[in-house]
Amino acid sequence: MLKKRVALLASLAIIVLPLTASTGELTLKAIMQELRQNFVDVSDGFLLDDFDKIAEGALAIAEHPRIPAEQVERISEELGPEMAVFKNFDVQVHELSLEMYKAATERDRDAAVAAYQSMVRACFDCHSAYRERVAAILSDTR
Numbered sequence: 001m002l003k004k005r006v007a008l009l010a011s012l013a014i015i016v017l018p019l020t021a022s023t024g025e026l027t028l029k030a031i032m033q034e035l036r037q038n039f040v041d042v043s044d045g046f047l048l049d050d051f052d053k054i055a056e057g058a059l060a061i062a063e064h065p066r067i068p069a070e071q072v073e074r075i076s077e078e079l080g081p082e083m084a085v086f087k088n089f090d091v092q093v094h095e096l097s098l099e100m101y102k103a104a105t106e107r108d109r110d111a112a113v114a115a116y117q118s119m120v121r122a123c124f125d126c127h128s129a130y131r132e133r134v135a136a137i138l139s140d141t142r
C-alpha cells in the first residue's frame with residue numbers, strides 16, 4: 001500500500017516537475033503571447049455569447065505566469081520609480097480580468113462587458129507607455 005503510494009507520488013512528480021519548470025521560465029514576451037490567445041478567446045466568447053469561454057479566458061489572463069525575477073529586476077533598474085506605474089497596469093489587468101470572470105460565471109453581461117472594456121484599456125495603456133521601452137531593455141534576453 002505504502003509502496004504503491006510512493007510509486008504514485010514519484011510518477012506524479014515526474015509529470016508535474018517539468019511543467020512547473022517550463023512555465024517558470026516564460027519570458028515577458030512569451031507571457032504576452034499567451035495573453036494574446038486568452039484575449040482572442042475572451043473576445044470570441046463575447047461575440048458568440050459563450051459565457052464559459054469568456055470565464056475561461058478571463059481566468060487564464062488573471063492567472064498568467066509571473067515575469068521571471070531576473071527580468072523584473074532589469075526592468076526595475078531601468079524604470080526606477082516608474083516601476084510602480086508599470087506594475088500597476090499589471091495589477092489593473094489582473095483585477096479587471098477577475099471581475100470579468102466573476103461576471104461571466106454569473107451570466108451578468110453588462111458587468112462582464114464593462115470589465116472587459118476597462119481591461120482592454122489597461123492592456124493598451126501599458127503598451128503605449130512602456131512596450132517599446134521595456135522591449136528594448138529585454139531585447140538581449142529572448
Ligand code: HEC
Binds near residue numbers: 032090138
Ligand atoms: C504592465 C504592462 C503590460 C500590460 C498590462 C500588458 N502588456 Fe502586453 N506587452 C508589454 C510589453 C512590455 C510588451 C513587449 C514585450 C517584448 O517585446 O519583449 C508587450 C507585448 C505584447 C504583445 C506582443 C508580443 C509579441 O509577440 O511581440 C501582445 C500580443 C500583448 N503584449 C498582449 C497583451 C494583452 C492581451 C494584454 C492585456 C490582457 C497585455 N498585453 C497587457 C506590457 C504589457
